[in-house]
Amino acid sequence: MKNNNFGKLLLVFLLFTLVLSLVGCAGTNNGQKDESTGDITFKAGTYTASSDGKNGPIEVDVTFSDHKIESVKVVNFNETEGVSDASVENIPAEIVKNQSLKIDAISGATVTSDAILAAVADCVKQAGADPETLNAEVIKEVSTEVAELTTDVVVIGGGASGISASLRADELGMKTILLEKMSYIGGAISVSGGNQVVTLSNLQKEAGVTDDSVDSMVKDFLANGNNKNVTELLTLFAENIGQTTDWLNQYVGIQYDMDGGLHKLAEYTHDRELAYEGNGSGFAKQARKKVEESGVELYLETRAEKLITDESGAVVGVIAKDNKGKTYNITSKAVILATGGYGNNKELLSEEMQTALYYGPTSSTGDGVVMATAEGIDAATRLMEYGKRYPNGVEVSEGIAKSTIAGNIAAFSKSAILVNAGGERVVNEKSSNRNILEVELAQENQMLYLLMDQETFDVFKPSVGEAGISETDIEGWLKNNGSTTPYFFQADTVEELTTAAGIDPATLQATINRYNGFVQTGKDTDFGRSADYLKEEIGAGPYYLVEQKPRFATTMGGLVVNTSFEVMNTSDKVISGLYAAGEVVGGVMGDDSPSGANNAWALTAGKLSAEAVANTLK
Secondary structure, eight states, X not given: OHHHHHHHHHHHHHHHHHHHHHHHHHHTTTTOBOTTTOOBOXXXXXXXXXXXXXXSEEEEEEEEOSSSEEEEEEXXXXXXXXXXXXXXXXXXXXXXXXXXXXXXOOTTOHHHHHHHHHHHHHHHHHTTOOGGGOOOOOOOOOOOOEEEEEEEXXXXXXXXXXXXXXXXXXXXXXXXXXXXXSSSSOGGGGGSOOEEEOTTOHHHHHTTOOOOOHHHHHHHHXXXXXXXXXXXXXXXXXXXHHHHHHHIIIIIOOOBOTTTOOOOOTTOSSOOEEEBTTHHHHHHHHHHHHHHHSSOEEETTEEEEXXXXXXXXXXXXXEEEETTSOEEEEEEEEEEEOOOOOXXXXXXXXXXXXXXXXXXXXXXXXXXXXXXXXXXXXXOEEOTXXXXXXXXXXXXXXXEEEEOHHHHHHHHTTTOEEEOTTSOBOSOTTSOHHHHHXXXXXXXXXXXXXXXXXXXXXXXXXXXXXXXXOHHHHHHHHHHTTSSSSOEEEESSHHHHHXXXXXXXXXXXXXXXXXXXXXXXXXXXXXXXXXXXXXXXOOSSOEEEEEXXXXXXXXXXXXXXXXXXXEEBTTSOEEEEEEEOGGGBOSTTTTOOOTTHHHHHHXXXXXXXXXXXXXXXX
């Protein structure tokens, strides 16, 4: 009897084990792709994840049913307004529509797009599935449609110069088409610090400077540009930037930071730079609003491919194609090239510029130069070997930089100094960017370090956020402690800091002591740092060293134009119907541009080029 009961118990136990095994097998099927139906099984529910975008974490909520992604929502992000909009709107919709993570990034917002996709992939894992199973090819419909358009003027490029040219042309009554290959307009100015020269404007006078002049601005620019500037263009710029600034303020609605006032800069003998309210993104937001309200016909994600010429060689239009394959044959009375620079096209860069870290927009591929110099149009170029380099980049990936300039400004207002790899102070930290760059390039490794105590680092850290350096980024780099780029070192004592960075401790300590002595006396006898920036000694640790490497975005060379912004050919003849404005034009800055100049030139040149077209078409 006992044996019989034991047998029954054993049978029950075996059956129970079998059931559990079957249930377990069923459970492990979550997330597996059913080969017979193609369905993927998810644990239904809503999951949250985040991934680092350009300006910090991007958080998403993803809702799953048993076999489907039902919705993707971006619920928290700090990306640049306008630049990231298409990614935030379109990437989630495409994921749901195609039930795939194999979605192309949005042009101009690759980092944002990739961050959204990475966060959604994390949610897929939480839902018990493998993101690799969501790899269905998204078949794009390629249009074969050809549209024939006619207009007075077509502006190629929707950055600062293109926006300015389009709005002014529209204001002057010309039918205007604006082509932009990216998913947004704004170009480099939308991701810039948002500073602009405002010489002889009403705003400069309101801010307290009434004795600036064209001659003063020209002299300052010639000195900064190593006298390589085209003086006719530079003088035209100086004569018209004031009127352009007032037009931007009154007609376009651009607001300037009058509370912050004019900036004091080593490059200028008069204070002549203001910031936009909301920096570059603030400018771009208002400019986009004005374009939307205007009569300008805007075509986004539409790349100009070729200039159209007639039998005489005059430019009479452009062929463009949008991201869906639709072709536009546009006939126009004039074409204004406002395509920006060529910093992201190594084929157009000199060997020296190829060694500098790039931090500009991916759209700066020299399209205008390439189209205009094509055989049969033969536009002339000049100063193509030069670019605007800054001394304050950190190498966030191979060949790519982000800027610490805003953090430097904050840090130099406290006790930060610049030292070389030997621990020696080598420059006046408040001298011009050009001067600091020249010293930096003279170093054996073409690099300096920003040295900060804890109190100074605490103001540096949040200040670099506007350049897309998040506190999460900095924390990660500090954990690496200089084992890889970007080099961010941290230690409780000066001696420990030098050990990590490979610097002689006695040298760095002597440098700190000497600088603190200058603070005590109020006079920097080594490099002449102003007493206004000798207010605080380098104090208690922890201490930090942050790499400073040459970076660039803006190129100085480009097309040759006359003072009516007509493009000249290699025989020094006007190419009828073809105009150029902004960074695509070479020569106005010489071999370097001072602070706030590039935005000012782009906006002035855009406005004047539209006025030149209007005068020709009368």
